[in-house]
Amino acid sequence: MSSIKCRNLCKTFHQGQETITGLDQVSLEIASGEFVCLSGPSGSGKTTLLNAMGGLDTPDSGEILLGEERIDLLAKGALADLRLHRIGFVFQAYNLIPVLTARENIEFVMQIQGLHAAERHQRARAILEEVGLEGIEDRRPAQLSGGQQQRVAVARAIVSQPSLVLADEPTANLDSHAATHLMQLFLDLNLQHGVTFVIATHDEGVMAYARRLIRMRDGCIVSDESRQAGSAAS
Amino acid sequence: MLPLAAIIKLAWRNLWRNYRRTLIMLSAIVVGVWAMIFMNAVMRGMVDDMIRSAIRVLPGHAQIHHPLYRDDPSIVNSMTGLSPELENALAQPGIVGWSARLRVPAVIASERESRGLVLLGIDPATEAALGFVPGPIVEGRSLEGVDDRGLVLGAKLVERLETGLGKRVVVMSQDPQNNVVERGFRVVGIFEAELQAQEEQSAYVGRATLQSMLGVGQSLSELAVLGTDYRDLSPWFAGLQAAVGSDVELLSWTELDPYMASMLRVQDGMILIFVGVIFAVLSFGLVNTIAMAVFERMREFGLMQALGMRPITILYQVLMESFLLLALGLVIGNLLAVLTIRPLESGIDLSGVADGLEMFGMGTTLYPSLRIVDMVATSALVIVLGLLASLLPAWRASRFDPIEALGKT
Numbered sequence: 001m002s003s004i005k006c007r008n009l010c011k012t013f014h015q016g017q018e019t020i021t022g023l024d025q026v027s028l029e030i031a032s033g034e035f036v037c038l039s040g041p042s043g044s045g046k047t048t049l050l051n052a053m054g055g056l057d058t059p060d061s062g063e064i065l066l067g068e069e070r071i072d073l074l075a076k077g078a079l080a081d082l083r084l085h086r087i088g089f090v091f092q093a094y095n096l097i098p099v100l101t102a103r104e105n106i107e108f109v110m111q112i113q114g115l116h117a118a119e120r121h122q123r124a125r126a127i128l129e130e131v132g133l134e135g136i137e138d139r140r141p142a143q144l145s146g147g148q149q150q151r152v153a154v155a156r157a158i159v160s161q162p163s164l165v166l167a168d169e170p171t172a173n174l175d176s177h178a179a180t181h182l183m184q185l186f187l188d189l190n191l192q193h194g195v196t197f198v199i200a201t202h203d204e205g206v207m208a209y210a211r212r213l214i215r216m217r218d219g220c221i222v223s224d225e226s227r228q229a230g231s232a233a234s
Numbered sequence: 235m236l237p238l239a240a241i242i243k244l245a246w247r248n249l250w251r252n253y254r255r256t257l258i259m260l261s262a263i264v265v266g267v268w269a270m271i272f273m274n275a276v277m278r279g280m281v282d283d284m285i286r287s288a289i290r291v292l293p294g295h296a297q298i299h300h301p302l303y304r305d306d307p308s309i310v311n312s313m314t315g316l317s318p319e320l321e322n323a324l325a326q327p328g329i330v331g332w333s334a335r336l337r338v339p340a341v342i343a344s345e346r347e348s349r350g351l352v353l354l355g356i357d358p359a360t361e362a363a364l365g366f367v368p369g370p371i372v373e374g375r376s377l378e379g380v381d382d383r384g385l386v387l388g389a390k391l392v393e394r395l396e397t398g399l400g401k402r403v404v405v406m407s408q409d410p411q412n413n414v415v416e417r418g419f420r421v422v423g424i425f426e427a428e429l430q431a432q433e434e435q436s437a438y439v440g441r442a443t444l445q446s447m448l449g450v451g452q453s454l455s456e457l458a459v460l461g462t463d464y465r466d467l468s469p470w471f472a473g474l475q476a477a478v479g480s481d482v483e484l485l486s487w488t489e490l491d492p493y494m495a496s497m498l499r500v501q502d503g504m505i506l507i508f509v510g511v512i513f514a515v516l517s518f519g520l521v522n523t524i525a526m527a528v529f530e531r532m533r534e535f536g537l538m539q540a541l542g543m544r545p546i547t548i549l550y551q552v553l554m555e556s557f558l559l560l561a562l563g564l565v566i567g568n569l570l571a572v573l574t575i576r577p578l579e580s581g582i583d584l585s586g587v588a589d590g591l592e593m594f595g596m597g598t599t600l601y602p603s604l605r606i607v608d609m610v611a612t613s614a615l616v617i618v619l620g621l622l623a624s625l626l627p628a629w630r631a632s633r634f635d636p637i638e639a640l641g642k643t
Contacts, residue, residue: 056540056636077544084542091640095537099247109541111240156541 004053004164004196005029009062011048011219022048023059024219030198030212032163035190037210038200045219046200047168053198054087054166055079066164084112088157088195090167094149096141102152103128103137109160127155131185147178154182158189165189167199171206183209236547245554248527259523260563263616266516267567268574270509270612275575275602277508281501282603285464287429288487288494294332294364294458295467296474297490301483303455304490309338309410313482315452323477328470330460331363336444337455340407342387342437344395351391352436353405355444358382364460369427374399376423382440384422388433392424399424405437409448417447465498509615516616517623524556525627535631536639545632552628553621560620564613575604 006029011022023045030036038046051057052064055071056079064072071082083089096105103124110120128134131151141149150170157165167186171179187209189195199206207213215223236244249256298320303311316334324332336355341348358377369388377386385403387395397403399421406416419439427433445451459474461467467486478484488495528535535548581599 051637054540080539080542080544082542083540089540091537091540095533095540095640097244097534097537099244099251112236112541112543112547114235114237 003031005065007063009052009059011059021219026221028221032196033194034196034212035210036198036212036214037207038214038216039202039207040216044216046216050166050168050200054089055082086163088162088165090153090157090170092169092172094153096149096152098141101138101140102133105152106155106159109156113160123159127159131155146173150174150182154185158195164196169201171203179205241551241554245551245558249555249558255523259519259559262516262519263560263563264567264570266512267564267616268570270512271571271609272575273508274505274608275604277501277505279600279602281498283601284497285494288491295461295464296459296484296486298457298478298482298484299455309408309448309450312453312455317479319477323474326470326473328461330462332457332459333357333360333364334454334457336441338407340405343404344397346396347394349394353407354436354438355441356438357441364458369425371423372426374423377438377440380440380442383443385419386423386425386438387421389424389426390430390433397421410450415447513619520620521623524624528552528627528631532634532639535634536636539636549628549632552631553624556621556624560617564616568609575602578602
């Protein structure tokens with residue numbers, strides 16, 4: 001398990017002649033096994049920070065260390081390998097591959113990793129059971145509800161056993177029941193497998209699950225507080 | 235890297251996401267491939283026919299004669315028989331047959347008319363092996379040996395001379411001393427030829443009879459050689475070249491008939507242009523289809539990159555979609571070509587435009603020639619050029635910025 005450290009991250013975006021500050025001297029350290037929520041209004045920089053930590057975007061300046069590795073210096077191919085082997089992503093819009101079934105979507109990352117079919121099937125079966133999708137594994141995304149699709153996306157994110165899962169507004173498209181179910185799943189995975197979760201959200205219900213809540217505004221961290229473990233879950 | 239089987243599965247399923255678009259593009263590829271192969275077969279059939287006709291009337295695939303014979307095809311410029319080395323070389327594999335001829339300009343006269351023509355002294359047995367036949371005998375008989383004293387004329391010439399089967403005609407020519415020699419012949423056979431010129435301008439007689447008439451002993455005007463394929467003389471030409479002496483020359487049919495040789499090159503060029511035009515039209519459709527498919531799935535490609543797929547794998551995946559579409563089109567197109575061309579190989583009757591065809595030295599029946607090598611070449615060309623055309627959209631798919639792509643709806 002790797003911790004992630006960000007030092008003085010800065011990122012600006014240009015929209016026409018306007019310059020927008022995404023991150024402004026952001027520094028933070030997340031230890032392995034933490035369950036962290038990044039909160040803040042739209043445009044506060046939480047998605048930008050998440051993308052930078054996941055190697056999807058590179059900061060203009062500053063350093064990002066995953067374990068001991070400077071990921072902000074890695075080339076495109078190396079970043080792809082890093083995401084493949086060490087980071088799981090859960091997106092707001094599920095983002096499943098529509099031509100693959102639920103099981104095939106889950107196995108997709110393992111296929112890229114080059115795992116043997118037998119091991120892929122065994123792991124996919126186990127994770128399908130864990131996220132409560134047994135029996136519908138051969139359905140394509142269009143045949144699944146929003147909650148089921150998001151659970152497939154979560155299963156895909158964790159099936160390759162990453163050390164870090166980054167989730168961007170994972171409950172935004174879910175009803176409250178599905179959102180509670182998903183957050184409970186995250187919490188269980190965090191507690192049982194020690195997976196580090198960093199969740200960007202502006203949903204108070206999701207924040208209630210956090211053991212560490214980082215609030216952002218205008219690209220800066222404005223507060224960073226540790227909380228009681230899984231208060232919403234209890 | 236995603237395993238090949240997974241790339242194929244993903245590409246195949248993606249291909250049928252928008253099945254209408256795929257079917258339209260597939261139809262275009264099928265029709266394009268069919269048209270390329272069909273046109274190729276028809277043009278090859280036309281040129282084959284022209285060249286075979288020309289070879290039948292003229293030289294075989296190669297010809298040996300006196301070095302000055304081409305400039306002055308008179309009896310003075312003839313060869314003196316065959317050397318044993320040459321006879322051995324003519325027996326080598328790759329040579330289907332050969333025949334020695336005596337060919338002289340002559341004047342033929344009936345009791346009513348006279349005309350100039352080419353008088354050929356032939357050996358009917360070796361000419362038959364060569365396929366050098368004047369045409370179907372419609373009256374009387376064909377020549378029966380080198381000593382045959384009869385004369386075989388074309389139907390048109392018989393009509394012009396106002397003579398007929400069994401009638402006597404007088405043939406005049408010059409001997410090596412430039413003396414006029416003449417001899418009476420009885421018309422023993424009348425032939426019809428696909429080309430009117432052949433019917434009008436040539437007459438056939440036994441070779442020994444003509445040699446005797448001209449008093450030239452065993453002299454020959456030309457020795458025609460036939461190989462297996464007029465397009466490729468290399469298996470035997472060099473061997474034969476080594477065996478001919480310095481007092482004679484060996485020329486291939488392309489040297490003997492540069493017009494026909496250039497027709498062959500023109501045909502290859504025309505086919506290339508035709509294939510190029512069809513492919514250009516196809517490639518617009520193909521690039522459009524692949525580009526549409528790529529831009530519709532920008533988000534997916536962004537996701538794949540976010541999940542750790544390398545850009546090169548995305549490039550392979552898009553190219554695989556293109557490859558599968560092309561391969562499917564090629565299989566159906568080739569099948570369609572075989573099904574439509576095979577029944578036509580027995581001949582397409584073009585007698586309605588016979589006059590125009592004769593201008594090109596063609597017969598009235600067109601035999602499309604479907605060759606495996608043409609089908610393979612067309613398929614390889616379509617696959618290679620198709621993949622090259624798809625390279626740009628595939629490359630663009632692989633260069634999407636994952637964050638930007640994931641933000642697309």
